[in-house]
Amino acid sequence: MDLAEASDRLLVAAERLYYSRGIAAVGIDDVRAEAGVSMRRLYQLFPSKEHLVAAYLDARDVRWRGRVAAHVDAAGDDPGDRLLAVFDWLGLWFAEDDFRGCAFINAFGEIGGESPLILAAVQRHKDLFRDYLADLARAFPTDSPDVLASAITLLAEGAMTVAAIGTDPAAAEHAKLAARTLLDAARRRS
Amino acid sequence: MDLAEASDRLLVAAERLYYSRGIAAVGIDDVRAEAGVSMRRLYQLFPSKEHLVAAYLDARDVRWRGRVAAHVDAAGDDPGDRLLAVFDWLGLWFAEDDFRGCAFINAFGEIGGESPLILAAVQRHKDLFRDYLADLARAFPTDSPDVLASAITLLAEGAMTVAAIGTDPAAAEHAKLAARTLLDAARRRS
DNA sequence: ACCTGCGGAGAACGAGCGTTCTCCGTAGTG
DNA sequence: CACTACGGAGAACGCTCGTTCTCCGCAGGT
Structure with a gap:
């Protein structure tokens, strides 16, 4: 999986989770897990x-x-x-x-x-x-x-x-x- | 300080803090401190x-x-x-x-x-x-x-x-x- | 004066979470 | 094959915060 695909998957997962459950209620790890992306990649793409x-x-x-x-x-x-x-x-x-x-x-x-x-x-x-x-x-x-x-x-x-x-x-x-x-x-x- | 006054002071402090900084961003202890009320009293009046x-x-x-x-x-x-x-x-x-x-x-x-x-x-x-x-x-x-x-x-x-x-x-x-x-x-x- | 119980102050506990670190397998290169 | 660099998995760390617990002083009754 390259950076672009990881980014896409993260944003799709983020939209689904953040919109349905709220931003504070969803942890970074929830988004990471749903996107199937490693922590390393995530912080490489989005520093926070x-x-x-x-x-x-x-x-x-x-x-x-x-x-x-x-x-x-x-x-x-x-x-x-x-x-x-x-x-x-x-x-x-x-x-x-x-x-x-x-x-x-x-x-x-x-x-x-x-x-x-x-x-x-x-x-x-x-x-x-x-x-x-x-x-x-x-x-x-x-x-x-x-x-x-x-x-x-x-x-x-x-x-x-x-x-x-x-x-x-x-x-x-x-x-x-x-x-x-x-x-x-x-x-x-x- | 009786229960009624403690309740008033808590609600005044809560309104000031929650409205200006948001609910999640303000801790129970912040409200308690500003109201000058003990934890015990607070949880006695508001169970959560x-x-x-x-x-x-x-x-x-x-x-x-x-x-x-x-x-x-x-x-x-x-x-x-x-x-x-x-x-x-x-x-x-x-x-x-x-x-x-x-x-x-x-x-x-x-x-x-x-x-x-x-x-x-x-x-x-x-x-x-x-x-x-x-x-x-x-x-x-x-x-x-x-x-x-x-x-x-x-x-x-x-x-x-x-x-x-x-x-x-x-x-x-x-x-x-x-x-x-x-x-x-x-x-x-x- | 002694006992009793309420309540204040704030430490302690436990959970959640953002962020970083460690370990390890693997793919690419000489 | 040896070496290196990358990156995945997830543990570890540090902090915040809601909630509970402990300790202690004090007021009031006998």
């Missing part, structure tokens, strides 16, 4: 647990945003449909068996200010998600795409927390309903 | 850390909702003003020096599924907050107060996460702006 966690978050960020974007693209070209498709995807995500909330919000709550590395990864992810929504909003015919983007972001983030804590899968539908109202209000009258 | 944390969350829930309600009451009688006042209060809260996000969202991310006791305390708080917003929404002249309440809840929860992670105090203003739009759209035309 902090680095491993940050790498897990970065990998998850790419996969997660990829899944959102794929669903949005499948919704077609209409800017309104594309914005609303985000909430459809959230609904699908919330309904997954292993849904345990937003990995990044959870990581923030868990390590928050203790680790600059992890905090940075979390902020990076949230910024990128927000930027993505802002791009979608800019394609919508409105005079204030930034305001619209902010509102959509807040609804999406709120839906994630409500769905995670309240285990209410309808959170996505409520958010979509509110988003539709906001879109109607923001639509440029022409 | 889990119980102490749950009690801290319950105490914070009461204080936190009390602060929101006080600010809403100060905003007067108009149902729309009262709903919007929630976001004004969030803005004040976000700007506080020691703001570190929503204690309950953080606790959920930190202990999530590991502790039924703590999970229950978190869910209780979020339910009560949601119920409170629903009460405010029911006073508003609209045909669908439940839909309005859901949307307001999502905006508020979203603002908390965005403010915590992105350290953007303007989150409350954006949420208020969106809420105002939703209120206008929901207002019963008469």
